[in-house]
Amino acid sequence: MTSGAGPRLFEAASHAKLYSKFRPTYPKSVIQKILSFLLEKHSAPLELAVDIGCGSGQSSRSLTPHFKQVVGLDVSQVQISQAQSKSVEENLTYRQGSAEEIPFSDHSIDLITCAQSLHWFNADKFYKEASRTLKHQGCVAVYGYGVNLPYVPDEGIQTSMHQEYLKIYKDILGPHWDKRRYHVDNLYCNIQVPFRESKRDDSVVMEAVMSVDDMIGYIKTWSSYQTYIRMFPEKSDFLLKHRQKFLEIIQPISPSTPAEEIRFDVRGPIFILLGRNSVRP
Ligand SMILES: C[S@@+](CC[C@H](N)C(=O)[O-])C[C@H]1O[C@@H](n2cnc3c(N)ncnc32)[C@H](O)[C@@H]1O
Structure with missing residues (x-):
């Protein structure tokens, strides 16, 4: 899939906070x-x-009820610091490190997860490291989600919301996604887990409830948005006019509620790729 580790697009403190x-x-x-x-x-x-x-740390916290110890690893120190500032679970620690040199000894890990992250790694080096560090019958779970779209109980309003959203995702920010984003749009369909036993699951859906401001905040987390405002600092408030447009579109859903307070469903497809390590110590 990828021949080298990806560009470092998650290094700004403001991005980590968003x-x-x-x-x-x-x-x-x-x-x-x-x-x-x-x-x-x-x-x-x-x-x-x-x-x-x-x-x-979004993907690390949910592991804590099931494992004696959970470690979140990220190449970006600012992401690690942000995760540490939110950490409350006693069995969860975070440390800086890379997927291509997993800082654990041979056959010491029961489960390795990569959530919305594998497309940034050098996959060949990562899988080599995963089979070195996983216990015999330990597993790797690579998962993530495609485009999340807003859903409302009115087809016309929903279509207008989608059009406005896709205008931002494709027309404005499209050229500023790293080429590796292709794998996410393609729901990792071209990515294999090179273990003898593997399987894919597409039965789970990402679901959130958002306001227009939550959705704008989510758009600001996209690496393409971060790249765009770095390239065109003079356009850094371009989302304001789209926020206004979303508010106008959504208002008829509930005319007596301030548009900023109207909440709606946001959904996207989730893909999960699983592999079991057959290498014995
Ligand atoms: C899109 S974020 C996913 C964060 C979180 N897992 C989630 O599901 O929301 C991708 C993360 O992968 C990290 N990353 C990129 N390349 C990496 C590498 N080679 N080794 C470890 N982490 C890496 C980035 O710093 C970033 O924090």
């Missing part, structure tokens, strides 16, 4: 699917899970 505040969290069923695959052949106690490309 990430922590506005990125949607994964439904519990993602972890349930992963655990049920792991436990088919790997017996408890589950000692160690490592979440690689953990960002500000």
Whole structure:
């Protein structure tokens, strides 16, 4: 898939803060699917899970009820600092490190997760490291989500919301996505988990409830938005006019509620790729 590690697009402190505040969290069923695959052949106690490309910790926290110890690993120190500032779970720690040199000893990890992150790694080096560090029958779970779109109970309003949203996603920010974003748009369909036993699950949906301002905050977490405002600082407030447009579109859903307070569903497809390590110590 990728020949080198990706560009470092998650290094700004302001980006890490937005990430922590506005990125949607994964439904519990993602972890349930992963655990049920792991436990088919790997017996408890589950000692160690490592979440690689953990960002500000959204994907790491949900592992803590199931493992004695969870470590979130990210190449970006600002993301790690943001995750640490929010951390309350006693069995969860964060540290800086890379997917291509996983800082754990051979056959010491029960589960490695990569949420919305593998497309940034050098996948060949990562998988080599995963089979070195995973226990026999330990698993890797690579998952993420495609485009999240707003849903409202009026077809015409929904179409207008989608058009406005896709104008930002494709027309304005489209040229500023890194080429690796293609894998996310393609729901990782071209990505393999090169373990003898592997499977794919597309049955879970990402679901969040947002206001227009939450959605604008979420758009600001996109790496393409960050790239765009770095290239065109004079256009850094371009989302204001789209915010206004979204408010105008959504208002008829509930004419007596201030448009800023109207909340709506946001949904996107989730993909989960699972692999089991057959390498024995
Ligand atoms: C899109 S974020 C995903 C964050 C979080 N897992 C989530 O699901 O929201 C991708 C993260 O991968 C990290 N990353 C990129 N390349 C990496 C590498 N080679 N090793 C470890 N982390 C990496 C980035 O710093 C960033 O925090």
